[in-house]
Amino acid sequence: MLIEASVSSLLDLLISPHMVLLLVVGVMIGLFFGIMPGLGGKLGIVFLIPFTFGMDPLFGAVFLLAMHSVVHTSGAIPSILFGIPGTGPDAATIVDGYPMAQNGEAGRALGATLAASGVGGVIGAVFLSLLLPFASPLVLAFSPAEFFLLAVLGITFIASLSGDNLLKGLVVGLFGLMISCVRLDPMSGEQRYTYDQLFLWDGIDAVTAVIAIFAIPELIGLATRQEVNAEKLASTVKYTFAEVWEGCLDVGRHWALTFRTSIIGAVIGLIPGLGGDVASWMCYGHAVQSSKTPERFGKGAVEGVIAPETANNSKEGGSLLPTLYFGIPGSSGMAILLGALVTLGVQPGPQMATLGLNFVWTLVWTLAIANILAVFILLACAPWFSKLASIRSELLVPFVVVLSMLGCYLAANAWQNFIVLLVLGLIGFLLKKHDWPRPPFVVGIVLGPVAEGSLHKAMAIWGYAFLLRPLSLVMLALILGTIALNIVRLLRRSSRHAHS
Amino acid sequence: MRIPERSITSGIMLLVFLFFLAQALFFGPLARTMPLLISVVGAVFCLVQFVIDLKKKSKEVDRQPIFSCDEAKTTAWIVGFILGISLLGFVYGAPLLVAIYLYFYAGERPLTVVLAALACVAFTYGFMDHLMEIQLYEGLLFENLR
Numbered sequence A: 001m002l003i004e005a006s007v008s009s010l011l012d013l014l015i016s017p018h019m020v021l022l023l024v025v026g027v028m029i030g031l032f033f034g035i036m037p038g039l040g041g042k043l044g045i046v047f048l049i050p051f052t053f054g055m056d057p058l059f060g061a062v063f064l065l066a067m068h069s070v071v072h073t074s075g076a077i078p079s080i081l082f083g084i085p086g087t088g089p090d091a092a093t094i095v096d097g098y099p100m101a102q103n104g105e106a107g108r109a110l111g112a113t114l115a116a117s118g119v120g121g122v123i124g125a126v127f128l129s130l131l132l133p134f135a136s137p138l139v140l141a142f143s144p145a146e147f148f149l150l151a152v153l154g155i156t157f158i159a160s161l162s163g164d165n166l167l168k169g170l171v172v173g174l175f176g177l178m179i180s181c182v183r184l185d186p187m188s189g190e191q192r193y194t195y196d197q198l199f200l201w202d203g204i205d206a207v208t209a210v211i212a213i214f215a216i217p218e219l220i221g222l223a224t225r226q227e228v229n230a231e232k233l234a235s236t237v238k239y240t241f242a243e244v245w246e247g248c249l250d251v252g253r254h255w256a257l258t259f260r261t262s263i264i265g266a267v268i269g270l271i272p273g274l275g276g277d278v279a280s281w282m283c284y285g286h287a288v289q290s291s292k293t294p295e296r297f298g299k300g301a302v303e304g305v306i307a308p309e310t311a312n313n314s315k316e317g318g319s320l321l322p323t324l325y326f327g328i329p330g331s332s333g334m335a336i337l338l339g340a341l342v343t344l345g346v347q348p349g350p351q352m353a354t355l356g357l358n359f360v361w362t363l364v365w366t367l368a369i370a371n372i373l374a375v376f377i378l379l380a381c382a383p384w385f386s387k388l389a390s391i392r393s394e395l396l397v398p399f400v401v402v403l404s405m406l407g408c409y410l411a412a413n414a415w416q417n418f419i420v421l422l423v424l425g426l427i428g429f430l431l432k433k434h435d436w437p438r439p440p441f442v443v444g445i446v447l448g449p450v451a452e453g454s455l456h457k458a459m460a461i462w463g464y465a466f467l468l469r470p471l472s473l474v475m476l477a478l479i480l481g482t483i484a485l486n487i488v489r490l491l492r493r494s495s496r497h498a499h500s
Numbered sequence B: 001m002r003i004p005e006r007s008i009t010s011g012i013m014l015l016v017f018l019f020f021l022a023q024a025l026f027f028g029p030l031a032r033t034m035p036l037l038i039s040v041v042g043a044v045f046c047l048v049q050f051v052i053d054l055k056k057k058s059k060e061v062d063r064q065p066i067f068s069c070d071e072a073k074t075t076a077w078i079v080g081f082i083l084g085i086s087l088l089g090f091v092y093g094a095p096l097l098v099a100i101y102l103y104f105y106a107g108e109r110p111l112t113v114v115l116a117a118l119a120c121v122a123f124t125y126g127f128m129d130h131l132m133e134i135q136l137y138e139g140l141l142f143e144n145l146r
Helices: A002-015 A017-035 A040-052 A057-069 A071-082 A088-102 A106-140 A144-160 A163-180 A206-223 A230-236 A241-253 A255-270 A275-290 A303-326 A332-344 A357-388 A393-412 A417-433 A439-468 A470-499 B006-024 B029-059 B069-105 B110-131 B140-145
Strands: none
Touching: A002 A017, A002 A357, A017 A040, A017 A057, A017 A071, A017 A357, A040 A057, A040 A206, A040 A332, A040 A393, A057 A071, A057 A303, A057 A332, A057 A357, A071 A088, A071 A106, A071 A303, A071 A357, A088 A106, A088 A275, A088 A303, A106 A241, A106 A255, A106 A303, A106 A357, A144 A163, A144 A439, A144 A470, A163 A439, A163 A470, A163 B006, A163 B029, A206 A332, A206 A393, A206 A417, A206 A439, A206 B069, A241 A255, A255 A275, A255 A303, A275 A303, A303 A332, A303 A357, A332 A439, A393 A417, A393 B069, A393 B110, A417 B006, A417 B069, A439 A470, A439 B029, B006 B029, B069 B110, B069 B140
16 A cells, blocks of 8 residues: 555656646755755745645645755755855754865865765655654554643654753743634634634634744844855855766765765654754764764865765655654754645644555655755756855845735735734744744644644543553653753753863 | 843743733633643743843843844834835835835845836736736725725
8 A cells, every 4th residue: 555655646746747847946946045044944935835825735745845855955055165054954064065165175065965965865755755654553543642742742852952941942832832722712612812803713823923933033134144255155166067076976985974874864853853953963973983084074074064964854854754644843844844734734643644645655755856856956056056145135135024924914814914923023033032942833833723622632531541541651751751851961061061 | 120131031921921821711611721721831931931041140241132223123124014015015015115125224226126126016916916816915005995
């Protein structure tokens, strides 16, 4: 059944000109968002959501995933050429990529990046496809009790992503859950925090909330960021195709490292809350540790480019599994993709293991094809793409504001969403300003209705005894373990600070 | 006593949770279960964070303003965009506001401003309204004039 679903999904994808077109356009847009420092895949999804309204859910999902999965491929270009990461996880590429460019090896570094990203993305997709048969029985064993605790676990995991700020992460996750309560009560139909406003009866629109919490603070940051020197760009961007090809061959020469870091990246992606930064830095560390000449790292070692880039792309494969099957995003980018899927009418969860198998396989193929496509597009257009990074942010800001507002309006056809955008946008700005993690908010607002429904069902069936079910106890142990681990880590760090 | 800037966020979050908590007390038994559960836990966490942020003051002086000058200006522009598009709608409001922003705030050349405004018209009117046939918001002003 799995093989049949896999093959039919691939055929459906390839023989549909509409879907192929969306995949290609999604890849192109993803490459653009990756190369623009300050934009990135999360904002890319947020801005593309309005364009998916009215689309078939599968088509919309292919479009958004294709865009999101290749962001890190092009995000390495500004990292290598002028030491500015296009996206957060690309920061690890700077350590060796930028020195390579300074040593006149920009082309080789770019080639290694492209090939490593492509291979990493494909291995991530293969990893995901190999896990699917094992994931289905597991997810179907979950009852409402476990789903409620899974929502709490998701928020705890994502909150733990924020390192020192576990408490802040939990508060933001709870804030997302709280905002999801603004609607008619699903059990009694009673108004909750809606103040007779019709547009709030179905709840605060998730797209508007995500745009407000993520896009508005980023916009403010974008309008005030430092610009890249255009002359510096022009002088470093010169390289030949032979140099780029040499970089591609480097990935083959270090095939064992490429394979290992791809698998590490995919496994990290599988663990909700760890995210791309952890994957790329962990794999960079692995490359240094496993090298016979670790002293070359930081001075322009090509392995230092290959390791984080494979991990960046392969982790998307791993993180798609908890996102689709459990509704728990594997990374902050997946958290926003999860919100976008809900907007498209796709409800991630256990039903995906049975009813949505074709959907899942189409996304697996999208992930693989998009990564391969991105490599060829970038190989052909790398110099042209790198010039895009020099577009001044002042020119982008007004268009991005208009796009954000368009997204808010089209999400619910209500101009009142602009007020929600402003209020939540200011809260988002404060959160960003004072280093409060924002991804838990998305998990909270997306999982809120699921958590509430599951809690009511679990209480109706088992009462408070739902907490004592075997799987519930496992969940509780995981939640408490995550919190305890963070506290121990914090205490160790503070005692180390006190000693030093 | 001067409250450190960093504690403003935790203070605001605490007030938000207390507000939600106070409202939830008046809901029916079914409707208030989830809001009460979240707001009580959230308020407690916020209170702890607020105290942590307040205590940090004695160790490190936090003199960073909430809004820097540039951030305040950009925020004011975003508010302007929201008000402008709420009043004039996307087709008229968006190009006008893009042009005003680029000319007065970004200090762009008139040619760049005109080209950007035209690009905005092409996107809102041409692409969204005509090609995609998406009904765009007309603006409070034009809705009331009709």
